[in-house]
Amino acid sequence: MFKEWQRRRAVQRVQPGNGRTLKRFRWWQPFSRTLFYLPLRNDDGRQVVYAVDVNHVQRFLSENGKGKAHLYLDGKHHAESELPAAFPLRGSTIEVAPTAFGLKRCHYVTTEGAEHQLIPDRSSSEGRRAHLDREHPALSRLISYCSLILLVIPLLLLIPQLIEVVFKLPPVTQRFGTFTSPIQLPGWLNLTLTLGAAAAGWERALRLRYNWLLDSMAKG
Structure with a gap:
């Protein structure tokens, strides 16, 4: 019940995006930025790609020290929220929660309660660590x-x-x-x-x- 209350509060903090284009992950950003992807299929069967972008430098320089998570849909800025964030998606949710060293949570939670971690950008530190785990x-x-x-x-x-x-x-x-x-x-x-x-x-x-x-x- 407490987690559900936290999730509802996080959803209330979501603000609409401005439509700007998602910037490509650069080689000099492994310690300053986190980027995850979530491919999904719409009700009409068309595949769309959501992306969660967190700038850790902005997190630590923000007045409250929390920073923001930005949600992109097919490369366009779709929504943003102060961390921890919960972006609603047709009854499901993308949950994003920070730690002092990065993120402790970037998961897609379905209406049935199943959780799936989003896919890190291959060039990010998280992506390189995931690649090491596979190889x-x-x-x-x-x-x-x-x-x-x-x-x-x-x-x-x-x-x-x-x-x-x-x-x-x-x-x-x-x-x-x-x-x-x-x-x-x-x-x-x-x-x-x-x-x-x-x-x-x-x-x-x-x-x-x-x-x-x-x-x-x-x-x-």
């Missing part, structure tokens, strides 16, 4: 496991430090005494783990993978 699945899995490890390690190291903070609260100290974390990391190692977690968060965003606990480590 070199073993290497792709290895990279995925490394990303997971780079997020799990900071989480495990954080737990003793959080326990130490809790034991400093007067009611807890009075009843259980104090606790000192056995893990005291040097500054260079903290920096290394932070950079590793950020790289892992970006890699996961390329695959539209997200877990609120693990990926919060990537944001620091």
Whole structure:
């Protein structure tokens, strides 16, 4: 019910497009832009192509830090919405949700509730990551496991430090005494783990993978 309420609110933010032409993805945009496609057939059987375009530079420079998602229909600007976005399509919906490193969601949700991830542009970072997964699945899995490890390690190291903070609260100290974390990391190692977690968060965003606990480590 909560997700449905969020979806209805997102639909209300959709504004009509101005008909401008979709710009081709350029080689210098892999870190600044995300572009996904959705081919569909109309009721008359004619195939149309929707495209979702998100400019991450505009996201971070916007006043509210949210930015916008732009929906194109057959190469023409069809609609736009503040993120997270939900574009209605004949009862179905294209849902777009951001993370600190890209997108965690760019899916087509049918009236029956089935979800299909949109197809990334081949030249985009997401498209290159998807191509690697198709052409070199073993290497792709290895990279995925490394990303997971780079997020799990900071989480495990954080737990003793959080326990130490809790034991400093007067009611807890009075009843259980104090606790000192056995893990005291040097500054260079903290920096290394932070950079590793950020790289892992970006890699996961390329695959539209997200877990609120693990990926919060990537944001620091």
